[in-house]
Amino acid sequence: MPRSYPPEFRRKVLDLLKAGRSVADLVRDLQISDQTIYTWRRQELIDTGQLPGTTSKDHAELVAARRRIAELETELAVHCRAAELLKEAVPPKDRYATIKAMASEGFPVDVCCRVLNVSVSGYYAWRNRPPSARVLRQAWLTERIGQIHATSRGVYGAPRVHAELRLGHGILIGHNTVEMLMRRAGIKGLPNRRRPRPKHQTPTAVGSAAPIGDI
Incomplete structure (x- = not known):
């Protein structure tokens, strides 16, 4: 990375050049490279309109x-x-x-x-700040939920996970909390694809009676 010099030092070097000092003398006395001096001098000519190019401003x-x-x-x-x-x-x-x-x-x-x-x-x-008791409990619950979900091979959704926590592990937790923690952790169960059972049409007395006009 090239060394950075303050603007005051750069101005001093350019003034010494204008006063007649040679580049070799400035390299020796100020311990800077000749390429740096030539670059500064060229930029000075651009800034004063003596050479084409992008000005410092x-x-x-x-x-x-x-x-x-x-x-x-x-x-x-x-x-x-x-x-x-x-x-x-x-x-x-x-x-x-x-x-x-x-x-x-x-x-x-x-x-x-x-x-x-x-x-x-x-x-x-x-x-x-150290984690609160609530945060620690939620982290623990999220871990247990992940274990239950993994054991079910990714099948269980929030209702089944909630039932497993309460009935299988004896953990008191609300269904909404299970949903929230699963949503935060990106845990989802398989959608319920069970088809509704077909309803058998049972003929009613009105439906099976003969029309009045046919009696």
Whole structure:
């Protein structure tokens, strides 16, 4: 990576060149490469209109524009990813989990927090906080649900998993909680494809009676 010099140092080198110092003297005295000096001198000629090319001002504006485009592209990608992970409005603590997931995918934390309207400090405070008893229980339940679902070879849906937890394992848990945990973990059972039983048509007394006109 090329060494970076402050603008004041660059200005000093160019002034010494104008004063009559040779490039070789400046290389020896200032410990910089001759190529760097030639590049600075050429850019000086472009900036003063003596040579064609992109001026330092235009280059700075171009760099700033490219940086802004990259920021907007990143923000758009964060918006799209957040929309995929959050199907509906959720409280901040649930947004933190989404930000953590996106951060693991390489998205900048500050952009994720701005898009999801939470503070960066709040996110890091949440991330460094030890998990609550509720979170630990949900993690344990999700693991048990996954085991039951795997044992059923992916057949069981929420009703069968709920029944297995309560009756087979003696775990007190609501059906809605099972549905929520399965949805979060992406666990789905096979759809119920049982066809409704055909209803036998039993003739009624009215239907089997002869019309009055035929009597």
